[in-house]
Amino acid sequence: MHFGYRVRDEISFYMIYNELNGLMDFDEAMDLEILQKILPRIHGSSISIKKILVELFKICSGNYEAKYEYEDMDVSDKMLKDMDNCVYPRSAEKIIYMVRRYEEDGFTSYWL
Numbered sequence: 001m002h003f004g005y006r007v008r009d010e011i012s013f014y015m016i017y018n019e020l021n022g023l024m025d026f027d028e029a030m031d032l033e034i035l036q037k038i039l040p041r042i043h044g045s046s047i048s049i050k051k052i053l054v055e056l057f058k059i060c061s062g063n064y065e066a067k068y069e070y071e072d073m074d075v076s077d078k079m080l081k082d083m084d085n086c087v088y089p090r091s092a093e094k095i096i097y098m099v100r101r102y103e104e105d106g107f108t109s110y111w112l
Contacts, residue, residue: 001052007037031088034060039094043109047071050102054079057095062087076100 011033018029034056042052047070054070061082068075076099079092086092094110102108 001042003038003041007041011037027087031060031090034088034091035094039091039098040110042098043107043111045102045107049108050075050099053095053099053102053108057092057099060086060088060092060095073103076103 014033015026015029018024019026023029038056042049042056051070054068054075057079058064058066058068061079062085063082066082068078072078076096079096079099083089083092083096098108098110098112101112
């Protein structure tokens with residue numbers, strides 16, 4: 001997926017100002033940015049959307065070696081089992097919800 005310079009810059013400045021002001025730790029701030037700036041832009045009915053969400057979940061869970069097959073109809077259930085030690089738990093939870101929506105309806109959106 002393509003994200004514009006504005007999204008990149010907004011995330012960068014958010015993280016910089018967070019660090020300068022000591023508002024929250026890096027992982028919590030990045031979790032909020034993924035949730036607020038990246039996930040709302042992912043929507044559609046293409047299988048590539050589900051693939052993107054599954055790959056993004058690997059990053060959010062911190063389990064890069066996970067063997068989630070995006071073709072599986074119950075991949076959201078497998079992802080739910082890996083929620084215990086997530087690096088970005090809020091985003092991971094929303095991704096699972098979005099994948100489940102895709103599995104049930106063939107379409108997903110942040111706003112559903």
